Amino acid sequence: MNLEDILNTGEDPSDFWNNVLQAVAEDWQLSQCVALQVDGDSVKLFGASQGSNLRSAPAAVRKAIMTHSPQPQVLEENKECWMVLPLEISGSASQISLVAARDGALTETEQRHLCRFVEVAVAAFTAQKKAEVSEKSLDEISRVVDLGLIIGESAHFGEASMKLCNELDTQLKAMRVTLGWRKKGLMELVATNHGGRVRNDTETAGALARAMDEAAEQDCEVGEPKLAGAEINQQHRAFSQSHGNCQIFSLPLRKNGEVHGAVAVEYPADSKAVTQERVDALRVVLDLVSPQLVTLYEKSGWIGARAWRSVRKLFASLLGYRHTGWKLAGLVLVLGFLLCCVIPITYKVKAPFILRTEASADLTAPFSGYIDTVEVNVGDVVQKGQLLVTLDKRELVMQQIELRAERDRSLSEARRYEAEGDLSQMKLSMLAIEQADAKLEVIDYRLARTQIRAPFDGVIVEGDLKERLSSPTQVGEILMRIVQISDLYGELQVDERDIHFLQQDMKGEIAFTSRPEDRFDVLLNAYEPVAVVKETGTDFRVRVSVTDTPEGWWRPGMSGVCKVDVEKRSIAWIYLHRTWNFLRLKLWF
Known part of the structure; x- marks a missing residue:
């Protein structure tokens, strides 16, 4: 069953999805094929091929469906290969996935063609529903939507660009179709239906690029005669007047809300082909093929050019006007980290202690x-x-x-x-x-x-x-044990990672667990040379004497926390030196 037969089987969306999935199951030899939309914990079923039952899917497959992964997932369960393939459906707020099962896994190319076929069919059906008031527009959409499959089979950006211009020219019967691509902020012509190498140093090419820039800057369809929604069409009017009052309209190519290029379509002055229905139909097709074109362009050129484009894109996103709040927050974090690297504070070794007595x-x-x-x-x-x-x-x-x-x-x-x-x-x-x-x-x-x-x-x-x-x-x-309240001292349990910071006669403070608001000065005396190995790690016993007057509520055996002043260090070093030492031990550098 081809795409046209699927579109003509009925107007009910559920019938459309069932027919599409049945055709997919037959062409790709799938035992089960289901399309569903996951929104949070709720699952909406769009359709399924004959004999498909998602309840029979293994638990691992159902779990993979709920992960919302943007990447294809392939699972081998019960000698059967299950595939969860995300679809890029324009206008869908939540992710729509295709769940398929067969004896063996599809290759990456087959998976891509399978998803592209379903996406093209959905785009065609959406366009059909929008243009069902006009039989003429419906016929045009049914013919031109096949362009999405042709572009999807292209391996290079140049090949895809040439096919796009030629197919649009054939389907739209235009005088000329030109594809422009945004490079360094300006449009540059990359392909036309006339074929051959496109020159950008001519007056005509410059005027056509400026017209495409006009559509890209406004992020909408612009033409002469003027189209609905476009506020400014000066460059299109100038191009039309300088080329025999031809009719021209340009449509931007978008991906993720960003304009990457534009398509300009020219008709003779006496043509009646420039209609809003035709522009709407072409808009659907271009929204479908734009992501594929952008992906092919990012993979085109030598490695230096690709790296340069990635760097320019990164810095453009960092220095551009979009996402100002996030960028400001990032700048504040960077400045805060730099300040933490230069502002010194007193580093204190923290260790638990137990109050003990001599007698x-x-x-x-x-x-x-x-x-x-x-x-x-x-x-x-x-x-x-x-x-x-x-x-x-x-x-x-x-x-x-x-x-x-x-x-x-x-x-x-x-x-x-x-x-x-x-x-x-x-x-x-x-x-x-x-x-x-x-x-x-x-x-x-x-x-x-x-x-x-x-x-x-x-x-x-x-x-x-x-x-x-x-x-x-x-x-x-x-029978009883009695201890003296006088001559009390604190016994610290210092972690071996901090023991090298401590020296005799260092000062510190202790706070009891029962009275954390009170602080008492202590003086470090000496530590035992033998470590105590415990399940939680290795500790050293360090003795500190209390220089403040003991309180009446003190009792031997009471515990708390002691902080010993070591030296001035930066805030970043204080909070990151243990992580740095851990990495040095793990990576051995």
């Missing part, structure tokens, strides 16, 4: 027994000699009474044996008395140790014993 004591159970009373809680500040914990002494008291009774008995026996004159038994009784006295000394010692008192002024940091009342204890078991 601490573990209070242990002196003997096996039971906890009787607990006088303090964890976190309480205690004074030297303050009672902290008492152990149950009832068993010791019972042992003491029993031993005293045993001693008294042994003493009575010794006196009796002395009166009887039995010296050996008397000595044995005296030995029993000595043994009882020794045991009583042990009992007295333990009774004195049943009261555990604070060895110095400090704070209880471990040992919540109130839930262990009447519970047994073992000899040497740690």
Whole structure:
């Protein structure tokens, strides 16, 4: 089925899309062919070939459809090749894609011809709908739209330009068709339907180029007689008067809203071919072929010319009047970065710290027994000699009474044996008395140790014993831990990437996690020569002494952040030196 048959199958857009896709499926041997439009998370189906069902597509294909990629995507799923081909449809706000499946993948050329055929068919149908009020305009569009396929098959810009002029001349039956291209801001003639080399140093060529410039500057169709929408046609009128009052109209060639060239069509003075319907039809065709012409032109010429065009285009976009806001923002960013490279501020090494103390004591159970009373809680500040914990002494008291009774008995026996004159038994009784006295000394010692008192002024940091009342204890078991509040120092955990910046007697500040608004001065003393390897990295232990007066709420074990002043460095170096060092290690330079 050719393009004309597809256009004549019906006026319903859904029928048109189904017929186009069915023809595409037959010509390119596709098992499935679907056209759809993706707008955000919503999908609009335009049409499908017979037997096509997008729901049967693999999940990877459906995911590729929702990516909105402007490039063709080819996926191999279940021994079948799926292709997601984006279409360039003029006037569509969202991307329209062609989803096709077959046994083997299409080549890039076949994909391009497939997309070009669908794009030409859509452009033709759009033009047909616009011009359906005029049967004559419909016939002209059906003939001239084939030009899009001819241009799409061209491999070079010169070939495409010549074909464009010749086909327009044949279809429009014009006196002359000329293609001009914007170079260095001005139009230059590049092709005409007469063939041969086009000269730009003649008066006629200059007048025709100025007429094309007039259309390009206004970005609309300009002609003589005057066309609707054009405000100025001086150059067209001058050209017409100097060439026998011929009729001429020019149409700009656009891509992405930028004018790259123009086409000028000339008719004799008595011709009646210059009509608004013909201009509208030609406008549709040129919008279709313009992107392809621009692409071919960018690939034409030797490598130096292509590079120069790319550089000029880049600087034109940077220095032009468009996108002023973005350019101003970029300029501000560049200036800000340059200022950051020259403005110095104090570089500070940042490291977490833990507050520690020089003196601490573990209070242990002196003997096996039971906890009787607990006088303090964890976190309480205690004074030297303050009672902290008492152990149950009832068993010791019972042992003491029993031993005293045993001693008294042994003493009575010794006196009796002395009166009887039995010296050996008397000595044995005296030995029993000595043994009882020794045991009583042990009992007295333990009774004195049943009261555990604070060895110095400090704070209880471990040992919540109130839930262990009447519970047994073992000899040497740690019951409480007390630390001194005085002589506190900070232990920094400095990353190995920053340790070489630190030196003795450097000054800094610490801030506690619980009181970040308060700052306290510290002085760096020394760091341990052995690193501590952890899962998060390697740290060095650095000790800092607090030069400010310690606060009453300070407790050993509190943590926070310490910043040590190093030296003056630029802002850019401070925030980028770690990234630079990382790249140097990775790239080894």
